[in-house]
Amino acid sequence: MMLRSLLGSACKTNASRTHFLAALSRFSFFSSFAANPRLHNHMLSPNRSRQPNELNDSNQRGLYFSTAEFNSTVEESLQKWCKIFTNRKISEPLESIANILASVLKTNNLGEVYKHRKLVLSDLQVQNVNAMCEKRLQQMPVQYIIGEWDFRDINLKLRPPVFIPRPETEMLVEIALQDIKTRNVERVLELCCGSGAISCSLLHAVKNLSAVTIDISPDACRLCAENAHILSLTDRMQIENCAVKDFSSDDMFDVIISNPPYVLTGDMKDLQPEILLYEDVEALDGGADGLDVVKQIFTLASRHLNPSGSLFLEVDLSHPRLIRDLLADGGEDLTLLATHEDLAGETRFVQIIKKQETST
Ligand SMILES: C[S@@+](CC[C@H](N)C(=O)[O-])C[C@H]1O[C@@H](n2cnc3c(N)ncnc32)[C@H](O)[C@@H]1O
Structure with missing residues (x-):
């Protein structure tokens, strides 16, 4: 986890x-x-x-x-x-x-x-x-x-209660970057941006990339804006304080990326005291199965992901199988393309694409 x-x-x-x-x-x-x-x-x-x-x-x-x-x-x-x-x-x-x-x-x-x-x-x-x-x-x-921490090759300002970026998420960025570079993606949407670790890293790595980032927490949006400013990324980043379910735009994206809250509510009590005392619970608690916000992301991706685009998510160990079944059974036009392991060999990242039209 x-x-x-x-x-x-x-x-x-x-x-x-x-x-x-x-x-x-x-x-x-x-x-x-x-x-x-x-x-x-x-x-x-x-x-x-x-x-x-x-x-x-x-x-x-x-x-x-x-x-x-x-x-x-x-x-x-x-x-x-x-x-x-x-x-x-x-x-x-x-x-x-x-x-x-x-x-x-x-x-x-x-x-x-x-x-x-x-x-x-x-x-x-x-x-x-x-x-x-x-x-x-x-x-x-x-x-x-x-008040600061390095994430990949950038330094981020940090303050409570905005979620502290974890080393695992560097891997999510790496996986997305490969796709972004291969397909020359120019615009990404990051959901649940927190301090801006993911978007700032992506924009820092790819100079012609721009990002729309959203977070439900005003504290997170403020900190994300500060980090973007310090890293001279403001011109390429649009930050919106809104919930995933309320995101409203006519735009379509080639890449959507997120490290959403995904801890199962039942697991919350087992987290380190440091986390429970200082980090925003809303940044962590993903509901009974940990998939509350993830499911909202699927609905959003269904509307805003280009037909050839990819959705990259960091999730709980228990989620890749659940997500595969959910998308296979569910109403969204999405399917699980690939899973990726973290450095500890645990399956933590999923890549999801639009279901491809089958010709009859
Ligand atoms: C696990 S943190 C990830 C932060 C950042 N992406 C990172 O990796 O460091 C999850 C973030 O999701 C935000 N969040 C929680 N529920 C949300 C929702 N329904 N809509 C948008 N953002 C949400 C929290 O405020 C928090 O900043």
Whole structure:
């Protein structure tokens, strides 16, 4: 299911993931001598000051040698907060603090955190790290805390309660892009755009492509517009705040794409607390069978998909078979053409086309 882990790949880009994994192993090496003050003396600087949070957390007392009296280094901060998060049962503790430190160091490459491990954080940086980590202790997703996240090769602004794009959806974009490039598609319709991850990526990748995007949430539409603006895509993107069932247009599209809400209502309670506390329920809950909005998308696609066009959807694992049967039995003039697996080998993406006229 799409929400196995909120951090997903735990890194903001695939490239940084490689650096990060390498760095991680080195961090664990450094942690073996973290308790020895002498090894760290060369990192001390005159402007080190007391960290308020250091003594507040009883789990941390006595763990680190210098941080009660001096600002910590990047490495010490990473170790300290990783330990606190672990003790407080915050998910993905190391990834969380690594991303927070990267943000404070103004980089989106986690390898840079390792590179600057000996840097002594300034008072302001310590305050920022502490404030962000306090939010993480409240189970706020790290993407909301740092206010941005990479998706494919673009960076998106993020804020609650707009859905955080998941790594799986990068695959949906990749599948659609192949079709868009092969058929020289010039215009797409994205339903349920959220932060604009899918449309912004498509338009960023194909310079003559334009998109109509819609979402029921005003917050999502605003954020999508901001992201389109930052990425200089505004001229090619039309954003409408409306529900799938209310979409009204005379236009036809060669590609319709969506990552709609598709979690089965019965599965909602099993989602991570981070998701339930901070993300819009309406972005996730797809009704009893998870197909409430998907069925509305079929009705819309029936009207707005060109005869040679394709509808690309990300769905729950249980859906491809249901969708095949639904379209075979139902009144829509659509049929399931293909399914695609995600990187974990699970069937998560469907490509749907108009039923072809059979000559008699
Ligand atoms: C799973 S999120 C996907 C967001 C974005 N496409 C992404 O992949 O990051 C689903 C989005 O659908 C929107 N949504 C939910 N029900 C909708 C409806 N009936 N019509 C239009 N948008 C809807 C939510 O506001 C949310 O932004």
